[in-house]
Amino acid sequence: MEQNHGLLIVLSGPSGAGKGTLCQELLRQMPQVKYSVSATTRQPRPGEVDGLHYFFRSREEFQAMIEQDQLLEWAEFCGNFYGTPKFAVEQAIHAGNDVILEIEIQGALQVKKRFSQGVFIFVVPPSMDELAQRIHKRGTESEEIIQKRLKTAARELEYVSEYDYVVINDEIPIAVDKLKSILVAEKCRVKRKPYVFQGV
Amino acid sequence: MEQNHGLLIVLSGPSGAGKGTLCQELLRQMPQVKYSVSATTRQPRPGEVDGLHYFFRSREEFQAMIEQDQLLEWAEFCGNFYGTPKFAVEQAIHAGNDVILEIEIQGALQVKKRFSQGVFIFVVPPSMDELAQRIHKRGTESEEIIQKRLKTAARELEYVSEYDYVVINDEIPIAVDKLKSILVAEKCRVKRKPYVFQGV
Numbered sequence: 495m496e497q498n499h500g501l502l503i504v505l506s507g508p509s510g511a512g513k514g515t516l517c518q519e520l521l522r523q524m525p526q527v528k529y530s531v532s533a534t535t536r537q538p539r540p541g542e543v544d545g546l547h548y549f550f551r552s553r554e555e556f557q558a559m560i561e562q563d564q565l566l567e568w569a570e571f572c573g574n575f576y577g578t579p580k581f582a583v584e585q586a587i588h589a590g591n592d593v594i595l596e597i598e599i600q601g602a603l604q605v606k607k608r609f610s611q612g613v614f615i616f617v618v619p620p621s622m623d624e625l626a627q628r629i630h631k632r633g634t635e636s637e638e639i640i641q642k643r644l645k646t647a648a649r650e651l652e653y654v655s656e657y658d659y660v661v662i663n664d665e666i667p668i669a670v671d672k673l674k675s676i677l678v679a680e681k682c683r684v685k686r687k688p689y690v691f692q693g694v
Numbered sequence: 695m696e697q698n699h700g701l702l703i704v705l706s707g708p709s710g711a712g713k714g715t716l717c718q719e720l721l722r723q724m725p726q727v728k729y730s731v732s733a734t735t736r737q738p739r740p741g742e743v744d745g746l747h748y749f750f751r752s753r754e755e756f757q758a759m760i761e762q763d764q765l766l767e768w769a770e771f772c773g774n775f776y777g778t779p780k781f782a783v784e785q786a787i788h789a790g791n792d793v794i795l796e797i798e799i800q801g802a803l804q805v806k807k808r809f810s811q812g813v814f815i816f817v818v819p820p821s822m823d824e825l826a827q828r829i830h831k832r833g834t835e836s837e838e839i840i841q842k843r844l845k846t847a848a849r850e851l852e853y854v855s856e857y858d859y860v861v862i863n864d865e866i867p868i869a870v871d872k873l874k875s876i877l878v879a880e881k882c883r884v885k886r887k888p889y890v891f892q893g894v
Contacts, residue, residue: 615882616884654884655884657884658883658884659879659882659883659884660882660884660887671878672878672879672882674875675874675876675878675879675882676875676878676879676882678871678872678875678876678879679859679872679875679876679878679879679880680879682815682859682860682861682872682875682876683858683859684816684854684855684857684858684859684860687860
């Protein structure tokens with residue numbers, strides 16, 4: 495890894511773990527961190543803005559991005575495609591900015607293969623009951639999709655061992671503090687900084 | 695590593711880097727972290743208390759501790775012996791408490807061989823000029839010893855690659871915040887916590 499490169503922070507975890515909320519709060523508190531906007535074929539939820547929350551694309555448009563190798567990772571999840579456009583991420587990191595990706599687990603594992611120097615953080619809810627409640631409370635999905643998400647979440651928890659860190663999202667401010675600490679600590683890691691000592 | 699064990703935090707670095715000051719401030723802000731008192735044959739500096747800052751021992755007493763395998767590490771440094779009594783450290787960690795060792799580099803490398811799961815932090819001054827100024831300001835050593843310490847410090851900087859983290863001690867509050875972040879982050883590391891997810 496070259497000097498002065500930013501960190502690639504991959505925030506992932508089961509659906510409903512609250513990684514979106516944590517990501518938003520982290521970006522609010524650390525505005526120097528850049529958010530990588532994902533592309534998706536799913537329908538926008540109320541309030542979601544194209545280009546800000548996601549790049550909303552048709553299946554045909556998404557397929558073209560895959561074929562032209564424009565995605566750092568992509569995955570099909572609950573019948574929709576999700577992916578990370580490559581260009582913006584690489585540009586930001588090479589310019590020394592930290593970039594955060596908030597993505598599903600399948601995608602995170604693809605990123606890990608290409609960017610093993612990334613910081614891989616697994617966000618989990620405090621319990622399965624809590625997870626079920628959160629997905630229900632969101633109220634934007636049908637019961638069938640909710641059940642599908644819960645089953646997927648239970649299976650996905652096994653992927654924790656592929657990650658560097660696990661953050662239990664019990665109370666948001668505490669979880670965000672942990673994320674901030676992880677970023678600060680990673681910047682102190684000897685393997686990340688070819689150490690330059692002035693005056694030796 | 696068994697579950698519920700505390701962290702063994704090893705704070706080390708060249709003489710005069712200010713690791714003692716950082717350690718004291720960290721302990722003040724995180725009183726749940728236990729300080730491991732070292733044994734030494736050097737003379738107490740003004741204000742230093744036996745059993746609190748160091749266990750001050752004669753060379754004969756220290757030699758007996760080495761022979762009876764009572765030390766986690768020990769080293770001779772500038773003509774004096776320094777070492778970490780084993781018993782208290784192991785007891786605290788097994789009870790789930792975090793323990794911090796503030797030790798010289800030779801000792802830290804010995805600890806690393808025995809406790810590779812420790813968190814090894816290298817504290818450095820911002821420059822060699824600053825280091826020289828700090829050692830002079832302390833005013834407790836002769837010029838000959840100061841020159842010896844500076845030469846040792848320059849050589850010791852090369853050991854940074856043996857450590858997990860490097861913290862530049864430029865401004866104390868910033869450096870302490872980095873240490874605190876490292877502790878919080880290390881507790882989130884997947885490799886440290888056999889993950890137990892409630893309700894799965």
